[in-house]
Amino acid sequence: MSDLIFNEKGQLRSLDSIDGELATLNLGPTHPATHGIFQNVLKVDGERIVSAEPTVGYIHRAFEKLAERRPFHQVTPITDRLNYCSAPINNMGWHMSVEKLIGAEMPKRVDYMRVIVMELARIADHLVCNSVIGVDTGALTGFTYMFQERERIYDLYEEISGARLTTNVGRIGGFDRDFSPAFMDKLRDFLKTFPARFEEFNSLLERNRIFMDRVIGAGPITAERALSYSFAGPNLRAAGVDYDVRVMNPYSSYEDFDFDIPVGKDGDTYDRFQVRQEEIRQSLRIIEQALENMPQGSYHADIPSFYIPPKQEVYSSMEALIYHFKIIMGETPIPSGEIYHAVEGANGELGYYLISDGGRTPYRLHFRRPCFIYYQAYPEMIQGSLLSDAILTMSSMNVIAGELDA
Amino acid sequence: MEQDSYGMVNIQVPAEHLIEAIQALKAYEKAPVQLLTDLCAVHYPDKAGKELEVVYHLHSLTQNLRLRLKVAIAQDAATVPTLCNEFAGANWMERETFDFYGVKFEGHPDLRRILNMDQMDYHPMLKQYALEDETRDDKDDQFFGR
Numbered sequence: 001m002s003d004l005i006f007n008e009k010g011q012l013r014s015l016d017s018i019d020g021e022l023a024t025l026n027l028g029p030t031h032p033a034t035h036g037i038f039q040n041v042l043k044v045d046g047e048r049i050v051s052a053e054p055t056v057g058y059i060h061r062a063f064e065k066l067a068e069r070r071p072f073h074q075v076t077p078i079t080d081r082l083n084y085c086s087a088p089i090n091n092m093g094w095h096m097s098v099e100k101l102i103g104a105e106m107p108k109r110v111d112y113m114r115v116i117v118m119e120l121a122r123i124a125d126h127l128v129c130n131s132v133i134g135v136d137t138g139a140l141t142g143f144t145y146m147f148q149e150r151e152r153i154y155d156l157y158e159e160i161s162g163a164r165l166t167t168n169v170g171r172i173g174g175f176d177r178d179f180s181p182a183f184m185d186k187l188r189d190f191l192k193t194f195p196a197r198f199e200e201f202n203s204l205l206e207r208n209r210i211f212m213d214r215v216i217g218a219g220p221i222t223a224e225r226a227l228s229y230s231f232a233g234p235n236l237r238a239a240g241v242d243y244d245v246r247v248m249n250p251y252s253s254y255e256d257f258d259f260d261i262p263v264g265k266d267g268d269t270y271d272r273f274q275v276r277q278e279e280i281r282q283s284l285r286i287i288e289q290a291l292e293n294m295p296q297g298s299y300h301a302d303i304p305s306f307y308i309p310p311k312q313e314v315y316s317s318m319e320a321l322i323y324h325f326k327i328i329m330g331e332t333p334i335p336s337g338e339i340y341h342a343v344e345g346a347n348g349e350l351g352y353y354l355i356s357d358g359g360r361t362p363y364r365l366h367f368r369r370p371c372f373i374y375y376q377a378y379p380e381m382i383q384g385s386l387l388s389d390a391i392l393t394m395s396s397m398n399v400i401a402g403e404l405d406a
Numbered sequence: 407m408e409q410d411s412y413g414m415v416n417i418q419v420p421a422e423h424l425i426e427a428i429q430a431l432k433a434y435e436k437a438p439v440q441l442l443t444d445l446c447a448v449h450y451p452d453k454a455g456k457e458l459e460v461v462y463h464l465h466s467l468t469q470n471l472r473l474r475l476k477v478a479i480a481q482d483a484a485t486v487p488t489l490c491n492e493f494a495g496a497n498w499m500e501r502e503t504f505d506f507y508g509v510k511f512e513g514h515p516d517l518r519r520i521l522n523m524d525q526m527d528y529h530p531m532l533k534q535y536a537l538e539d540e541t542r543d544d545k546d547d548q549f550f551g552r
Contacts, residue, residue, distance in 0.1 A: 057521035064506070065530060069537045100412065227440050230495035241467075243441075248470050339412050340444070340463055340474070351444055353463070366446040368463075376498040405521060 022050055025387075029058055034394060035132060036401030040378075047386050052379040056372075060405040067365040071330045072098050073172055073308060075365065080166035082369060083403040086125035086346040087167045088117045088157065093343035096251055097352040098172045100341050102334060104303050108295040110174040111253035115290045116187070117160065117169060118252070118343075119283040124153040125346030126234075126276040126283075129398040133273055134205055136395050137214045142201045149197060152190055159183035173307030174300025191288060195281075202277055212270065219381045219393025220268040229377040232370050233348025235397055238275045239267030245344040252343075256293070257286045269389075269396040305332050330360030347371055347398055371403040416474045421486045424477055428462075428492050437469035442489065445499035447507040449481075449533045457481035460509055462489075479509070488514040506531035 028039040037058035043050040063078045070078070079090035092114050099106065127150050131143040154164040159182055161169040170176070179187075205211045221231075226239040236243055244261045246254040262278035264271025300307050304323045313320035326332055336358040342351040351368030374397065381397075382390040409415050419427045431439040444463040451457055456478035464473045477486050488511040489496035500511040501520040508529035511517055519526065528535065 057523075060521040062530070065537055225494065228494040230442050230493065230499075232441075243467055248467075337412065338410065338414075340414060340472070342443075349443065351463070353444060353446060353461070355448060364448045366444065368444040372498065372502070373495055376495065 021045070027390075029055070034391070036399065036404075038394070038399065038401065038404075040390075042387070042390075044387065047388075049382050049385055049387060049390055052382055052390070054375065054378060056375065057405050059401050063367065063406045064365055067362050069361055071328075071360050072332075072334065072362065073327065075362065076170075077166065077168050079367075080168055081402050082367060082406065083125070083345060083347060083350075083371070083400045084165060085128050085398075085400055086121035087165065088121040088169050089343060089345050090350065091167060091169050092118055092252070093341065093345070093350050093352060095170055095172050096343065097339060097341040097354050098306075099301075101337055101339050101354060101356055102303070102306055104173060104301050104306065106174060106252075106301050107297045107299075108253060109297040109299060110301065112290045112294050113175060113179060113299065114170070114252045115254065115257070116287050117157075119286045119290075120153050120156055122283050122346050123280050124150050125398070126280050129346075129395070130205075130273055130276050130280075131201070132395045133215065133269065133392065134211070136392050137211055139205065139208075139211065142204045145197065146201055149194055152186070152194070156183060156186055156190065159186060171300065171308055173303050174298070176300075176308075176310070178299040187287075187291070191284065191291075195284060198280060206274070206277065215269040215273060215392060215396070217266070218269040218389040219385065219396065220266050221377060221381050222267060225377070225380070226267060230373045231348065231377070232374070233345065234272060234275045234279060235267075235348065235374055237262065238264035238271035240265055245342050245349050249342065251341070257289050259283075259286050269392050272396040306334075334358060334360075342368070345370060347400065347403065348374070367406055369403045369406055371399050372406070375399050375404055414472060414474050416476060418476050418478065421477050421479055424475075425487050425489075425492070427475065428464075428489060431464060431466075431473070432492065434466075437466040437471045439464045439466045439473065441465040441467060442493040442495055442499075443472070445489070445496060445503060447503045447509050447531075449507060449531065451533045453478075455480050458484050458507060458509060460486055460503065481508075484508055485510045485512055487512050490514055505529070508532070 022043045022045050025042040025044050027042055028034050029037045039055040041053040066078060067075050076091050076094055079094045080087040082090050127146045131146040134142045157167050157169065158164050159180055161167045221239055223239040223241050226236050227241060232243065240263055242261050242263045247261060259282045262275045264275050306327065308327050309320035309324055314324045334356055336356050338355045340351060340353045342349045348370030349368065350370060353366040353368065354362055355364040357363040378394065382393050442462065443465045446461055448459045448461060449457060450459065458479050458481050460477045462475040464475060479486060486509060488500060498520060500514055501518060503509050504511060504517055505519040505522050506529055522530065
């Protein structure tokens, strides 16, 4: 049977002649191995995948439509729910987009604080992705230990914003409060103890023969195809293209920091795993630099028309009360304009295409969601591979349902 | 072709010349475009004859140059050629644009709804579909803006 489907070089023969001999397998929408609500109708020959037909949209929540009825500051909670594994990056990206629209300059301290929060989020996101690759190969141990570390990052979010998963952190114009001493203590403790534990986790998998045999060559993509599919982030870098928004179009003072961009070669699951592991180390480097060189100054910009004032001032000073009222009621002088702002999300270029007509709410807001764009390459990447490799490919691409379906 | 105040180059292209323009940009020696960063549509109900605008964000990695291509089309003849032959990634982005705005992409291999359910009989991001119940008067636009 299998030589009917694959020729002597292992390539697929034409599908027309063999249809009818294949089994159809419905994987998902809810399946424990798919980490989210994804459906794939697979045509399989034994355990080999001949074709896949993904269906998406199971948790579509019409965020772009919702944003057209919400004042700018109320869009932040929507962005939380895109890639919920690294919500702070989405929040910051949105704040920076609006700041770009209104032409506001941030104090250096705000930039550095944002960099710390965003890099923590990147670590949390990559930890989930990489430890889950371990789970899908049968190695649960690393996952349980790395989830403890992720919990510590969530504790850090909690110190800044009071929330853990959907953080809604920061404001347009900076932060709502400065980093507390408790946050600083916890962050220093994290930076001291995390690297050793992370390297221990790394040593469980990176040169583990069983793991390597499972992931090397699973779900590969060439650099050319990855570019054609508009890949970005770790998945593109694993294929060998060193494109990173933090370097190409630095935002939030990323140009001040010294860090490397890891790239892979084959674009397979092992390369994606390796790239993310190295990015975690680089993120730690960035956080350390930001902490060391943290500038003095204010934790928010001096733009009273856009920055929601602290509540205690609203109750005690006339100015703050007026601005609070104006911002909440949508009387702020938002200029009309059209911007595209991109940040390096944990999964790649997260873009905000924002059109404002000077009204209270965005006229149009489009999220460039990296997951949505690169998930369409999935059928091509798993064609001809084993079903168990397809599961690995999906988890190593880090497809997040919230970001995929918006 | 013009540069807006945010430094982005905007190019208006008629629908019939879109493919030519994309191919020329991909072949342009000084700054070849490699990435179709984003594709979406915008609805301007007040612009007669140009109600819909399909917006393409392109990126030349070698020169780190971003471009924005716009194709304005009428809502009752909302057809633009597909980019699937130029960028494999255009496939789902075009399906999304069709799903939400009803723009038909000529030559698309599989133009179906993607995020909404197949039975839906309208394109929800068009401006005539209000987000909230229109009989409500506690959120009057007159007082609260759009």
